[in-house]
Amino acid sequence: MYSSGRRMANTLFQKVWNAHAVRTLPSGQTQLFVGLHLIHEVTTPQAFDMLRQNGWRVAFPGRTFGTVDHIVPTRSRTRPFLDVMAEEMSASLERNCREFGINLWTAEEEDQGIVHVIGPELGLTQPGMTIACGDSHTSTHGALGAVAFGIGTSQVRDVLASQCLSLDPLKVRRIDVAGQLKPGVYAKDVILTIIRRLGVQGGVGFAYEYGGSTIDGMTIDERMTVCNMSIEGGARVGYVNPDETTFRFLRGRRFAPQGEAFDRAVAWWREIASDGNASYDDRVAFDASAIEPTVTWGINPGQSVGVTEPIAGDTRDEAFAFMGFAPGARVAGTKIDVAFIGSCTNGRLSDLEVAAAIVRGHKVAPHVQALIVPGSQAVRRAAEARGLHEVFIEAGFEWRGPGCSMCLGMNPDRLQGRQVCASSSNRNFKGRQGSPTGRTLLMSPAMVAAAAIAGEVVDVRTMMEPAHA
Amino acid sequence: MSADIRRISGRGLPLRGDDIDTDRIMPARFLVSVSFEGLERNVFIDERAANPAHAFNDARYRGAAILVVNANFGCGSSREHAPQGLSRSGIRAIVGESFSEIFQGNAAILGMPCFAAAHGDVERLQTLIEQSPDTLVSADVDAGVVTAGAVTFKTSLPPALRDAFLTGQWNPTAMLLDHFEKVHAVATRLPYISGF
Numbered sequence: 141m142y143s144s145g146r147r148m149a150n151t152l153f154q155k156v157w158n159a160h161a162v163r164t165l166p167s168g169q170t171q172l173f174v175g176l177h178l179i180h181e182v183t184t185p186q187a188f189d190m191l192r193q194n195g196w197r198v199a200f201p202g203r204t205f206g207t208v209d210h211i212v213p214t215r216s217r218t219r220p221f222l223d224v225m226a227e228e229m230s231a232s233l234e235r236n237c238r239e240f241g242i243n244l245w246t247a248e249e250e251d252q253g254i255v256h257v258i259g260p261e262l263g264l265t266q267p268g269m270t271i272a273c274g275d276s277h278t279s280t281h282g283a284l285g286a287v288a289f290g291i292g293t294s295q296v297r298d299v300l301a302s303q304c305l306s307l308d309p310l311k312v313r314r315i316d317v318a319g320q321l322k323p324g325v326y327a328k329d330v331i332l333t334i335i336r337r338l339g340v341q342g343g344v345g346f347a348y349e350y351g352g353s354t355i356d357g358m359t360i361d362e363r364m365t366v367c368n369m370s371i372e373g374g375a376r377v378g379y380v381n382p383d384e385t386t387f388r389f390l391r392g393r394r395f396a397p398q399g400e401a402f403d404r405a406v407a408w409w410r411e412i413a414s415d416g417n418a419s420y421d422d423r424v425a426f427d428a429s430a431i432e433p434t435v436t437w438g439i440n441p442g443q444s445v446g447v448t449e450p451i452a453g454d455t456r457d458e459a460f461a462f463m464g465f466a467p468g469a470r471v472a473g474t475k476i477d478v479a480f481i482g483s484c485t486n487g488r489l490s491d492l493e494v495a496a497a498i499v500r501g502h503k504v505a506p507h508v509q510a511l512i513v514p515g516s517q518a519v520r521r522a523a524e525a526r527g528l529h530e531v532f533i534e535a536g537f538e539w540r541g542p543g544c545s546m547c548l549g550m551n552p553d554r555l556q557g558r559q560v561c562a563s564s565s566n567r568n569f570k571g572r573q574g575s576p577t578g579r580t581l582l583m584s585p586a587m588v589a590a591a592a593i594a595g596e597v598v599d600v601r602t603m604m605e606p607a608h609a
Numbered sequence: 610m611s612a613d614i615r616r617i618s619g620r621g622l623p624l625r626g627d628d629i630d631t632d633r634i635m636p637a638r639f640l641v642s643v644s645f646e647g648l649e650r651n652v653f654i655d656e657r658a659a660n661p662a663h664a665f666n667d668a669r670y671r672g673a674a675i676l677v678v679n680a681n682f683g684c685g686s687s688r689e690h691a692p693q694g695l696s697r698s699g700i701r702a703i704v705g706e707s708f709s710e711i712f713q714g715n716a717a718i719l720g721m722p723c724f725a726a727a728h729g730d731v732e733r734l735q736t737l738i739e740q741s742p743d744t745l746v747s748a749d750v751d752a753g754v755v756t757a758g759a760v761t762f763k764t765s766l767p768p769a770l771r772d773a774f775l776t777g778q779w780n781p782t783a784m785l786l787d788h789f790e791k792v793h794a795v796a797t798r799l800p801y802i803s804g805f
Contacts (some may be wrong), residue, residue, distance in 0.1 A: 163791055165778070165785075167776065167781070168768060168772050169770075169773070169781070173795045175802070184690075185643035194782070199792070225642060229641065229642075232643045248778060249710070262667065266801055274689075276687040292688070292689035302785035305785075340711075341680060341684070344681075344707065344709065376711060401804055404718070404805040405800070408801075548637065553643070567630075570656075571632055574638070576636070576719065577659075581664035
């Protein structure tokens with residue numbers, strides 16, 4: 141499809157869409173082939189039931205991979221799980237994968253982890269692919285130049301049965317971030333700032349293409365943090381064009397092309413990137429040097445401020461009453477009860493390294509429960525090989541096993557009552573962390589580490605070595 | 610092929626507020642299950658407990674078929690459990706200022722259209738229902754017009770979704786399985802499937 145000599149300048153999104161478009165359905169939607177389907181225990185059991193009810197098979201079992209993450213207890217993964225329903229969900233996924241011939245990494249296996257952490261880690265996620273998963277943070281995989289959609293359970297059924305989705309194409313908004321991030325400012329602050337400016341609904345109907353010198357200079361881990369939260373800005377899809385950083389990241393990973401095939405793959409991956417003269421439906425620019433360590437104060441991820449900046453807003457906004465802030469207040473100085481570092485947003489090795497550098501030689505404040513939850517077994521092993529677990533344990537953090545943990549209240553890790561949590565996760569919705577009245581302050585892992593030690597929200601820069609600050 | 614959906618009529622349920630996310634509609638603990646059955650009991654359960662005046666607690670709206678919401682309804686998690694819970698509690702269409710894309714797609718595949726309308730029109734409809742809960746609200750898929758008493762306004766549905774409702778093709782699996790040779794043709798020419 142890309143071999144024709146004359147073609148228009150296109151974005152990666154358009155090229156990937158065209159390469160995967162099967163046909164226009166009678167309804168007018170596009171039938172889009174899904175190159176990689178990732179599944180987990182929460183959004184799939186009903187989909188498999190629907191397959192059985194209709195007598196359908198899985199069309200391409202080799203293109204679906206499963207793991208368990210949302211319900212996995214992070215203290216002990218001894219089977220059966222103590223929670224009877226969690227055990228049933230896990231067992232159900234195991235039965236379904238066995239029946240339909242799908243590759244699955246269970247909680248006992250060494251490649252298990254959060255679905256959006258293990259996909260890239262294993263090299264399953266590759267540039268130019270369409271990816272679908274019954275989880276809105278599937279946009280994470282766009283960090284490697286894939287077009288990745290979060291879908292619902294009925295759509296999981298469709299992908300299982302046909303390896304296709306029925307979708308409308310998206311517009312593309314180019315988001316340029318240029319310049320040098322200040323010390324103490326991270327990818328998390330970049331995406332929180334983008335969402336704050338463009339709004340939690342600003343991305344509806346768009347795929348976000350992130351670029352510019354700041355994004356170009358980011359590692360794949362950092363790009364994943366940015367793409368992960370695209371959906372919090374309303375954009376179902378977010379991506380970064382594949383480049384040398386992407387190719388270096390993928391080389392040698394288990395499911396990445398090997399040997400000469402890798403070089404041929406790189407040639408295709410270069411071709412699939414947006415053309416320099418591609419036109420976009422919208423363009424927005426950000427100055428990286430103006431971004432501050434950012435924290436959310438409200439009940440959606442767009443309600444954020446610089447950590448020492450006063451909160452603006454109308455007191456009638458229910459977020460003020462729920463969170464206990466008043467307009468004009470600052471988040472710095474807010475006492476916390478729980479500190480959580482983990483999730484598909486910030487649960488990778490580099491996140492733990494940044495946090496450990498802040499924590500080293502300090503103690504968690506006595507009134508704070510602090511959790512470190514690696515995003516995958518591989519992250520846990522790599523962190524332990526570097527001795528990071530000892531740094532955290534020595535400081536008073538709990539070193540847990542991989543899973544979604546306290547991001548979402550679907551496993552034993554939950555807030556109690558009105559507890560305040562400094563969290564490296566992605567959503568500060570009411571009730572999100574498992575207590576209907578619990579309060580979430582989203583921030584970077586470095587800021588969470590600093591808050592854990594101080595016992596309250598602080599500007600992480602005040603805790604960094606002068607050489608780094 | 611499913612039944613065509615041309616018009617939804619029934620009483621309305623006005624739920625005010627922007628950015629109502631799917632965690633609020635269906636808290637995560639109710640996703641720890643292998644079935645969608647019984648989800649109707651858990652719709653907005655924490656919000657209802659915290660606020661006796663919540664619209665879903667209001668007996669005047671019991672049995673409503675059309676939910677009337679504000680901007681960015683259904684944002685956040687892709688959990689189909691949210692529209693499943695609404696649909697199972699009797700909601701057959703949603704009229705609102707705007708919707709999250711994933712929610713709108715999940716609702717469509719259950720045969721529950723999400724009609725987008727201007728802020729002022731939605732507010733007028735919400736006020737009307739609050740004042741006269743027995744008003745019959747009617748949403749016409751083809752014309753995109755919502756009518757309730759003296760209130761009438763134009764809405765929008767993505768054209769492909771509108772056509773899918775009108776022709777009974779809103780549940781796409783069967784269509785996706787037609788002409789399956791074309792699916793194989795696409796798979797075969799994708800470099801990452803052919804081994805580059």
